[in-house]
Amino acid sequence: MLSNEQRRRLEKERDSLQNEWDIRNDRLMRIRKTLAIETDPSSQFKYEQQIQNEDNELKRLTDRLDEIEKQLQSVEHKALNTQNKSDNSDLINKIFLKAKKVTPEFLEKVPEIEGYSKAEVVNQIYEMLQDGYLEALPLNSQASQYPEDFQNIKITRRGRGFLRNQYEGLVQQQKILILTAIPHGLRLDREIREIEEAIRRATNRNLFEIRIRTAVRPQDIRRAIAEEQPQIVHFCGHGLEDGSLLLEDDGGNNKPVTPEGLASLFKLHANYVDCVLLNACHSEKTAIAISQYINYAIGMNQPIEDKAAITFAQGFYDGLGFQNSGNKDLFQRAFDEGIVAIQMENLSQGLIPVLKKTLK
Structure with a gap:
């Protein structure tokens, strides 16, 4: 059990670290913008090193901030008025869920929630604002502390910690399964590293988990x-002109798998797979076939250079991890980021990736 003095010290440390995190994050954004327009290789290398250093520091700060939040929340006697939690937990859940459905987790105004009056929602948001689980911007300098006078109601770091500890089911990680097959000169190791790096520096990196399977056969x-x-x-691997993806058989020999075969596979997993990215040449036909069952399928409409394929993957996962405006389609935004990444490197390859979107 923390004493009042220990709690005050932790809160002081948290506020100091959060301020340092904000400063470093702003600095990182400026370095990245500078790198995007830099053409001198030696300067590019310097900026990349600076980015890596800042990323490492931000990770260190984030880990410590999370530790502090867990310590503080583990001893709270009134987390969101827990004495009445049995009465209001459903409303709390729905308010958090309303905020989680947009990125970056904000509500432009007090939401309408079925089964509750506006007054009940306003009162609950007021309590969550007072307890530090939500924050908001006043509409004007004369605004009161009442939620109706605020806009952009947003989940705070403390609120996200509360979600993790008390309502873990509301925060679902996105699991990314990377399947790598017959290299044929493709720089698959580098592609995987770029994906991992993009996720590691993402604003929402805690929402992603990466799993990798290599040397895959159809049964794998x-x-x-x-x-x-x-x-x-x-x-990530090699595709054939007929749209087949090249895998291996039990003997290590080439084994083409047709678009129809892969579509049948994903039909079995359509209840949880949201997006399939086929970073291989001539994979558009397979993406079209898969899109019958999966909402988002990305393929390549012709051969794509190794560098362009890796650059697209890097941009895609950058976009997936960025904070987006509230109405942005997450995977469309990530796809667009991948296209821009290619265009900034090589305009001629920018029309090769295609997105097949069939929302169900």
């Missing part, structure tokens, strides 16, 4: 998807 893919139950499947 079937088992991997069934065992991992991922939300995102990323295939």
Whole structure:
């Protein structure tokens, strides 16, 4: 049990670290913008090193901030008025869920929640604002502390910690399953590193988990998807002109798998796979076939250079991890980020990735 003095010290440390985190994050954004327009290789290397250093420091700060929040919340006697939690937990859940459905977790105004009056919702948001689980911006300098006078109601770091500890089921990680097959000169190791790096520096990095399966045979893919139950499947390897993806048989020989075969596979997993990214040449036909059952399928409409394929993957996962405006389609935003990444490197390859979207 923490004493009042220990609690005050932790809160002081938290506020100081949060201020340092904000400063470093702003600095990191400026360095990245500078790197995006820099053409000198030596300067690019310098900025990349600075980015890596800042990323490492931000991770250290984030880990410590999370530790402090857990310590503080473990001894709270009144987390969101817990003495009445049995009476209001459903409303708390729904308010958090309303905020979680947009990115970055904000509500432009007090939401309408079925089964509750506006006054009940306003009162509950007021308590959550007072307890530090939500924050908001006043509409004007004369605004009161009442939620109706605020806009952009947002979950705080403390609120996210509360979600993790008390309502863990509301925060679902996105599992990314990376399947790598016959290299044929493709720089698959580098592609995986770029994906991991993009997720590591993402604003919402805690929402992603990466699993990797290599040297895949058809049965390996079937088992991997069934065992991992991922939300995102990323295939990096080689594709044939007829749209088949090249895998291996039991003897290590080439084994083409047709678009129809892969579509049938994903039909079995359509209840949890949200997006399939086929980072392989000539994979558009397979993406079209898979899109019959999966909401988002990305393929390549012709051969794509190694560098462009890796750059697209990097941009895609950058976009997936960024904070987006409230009405943005997450996977469309990630796809667009991948296209921009290619165009900034090589305009001629920018029309090769295609997104097949069939929302169900």
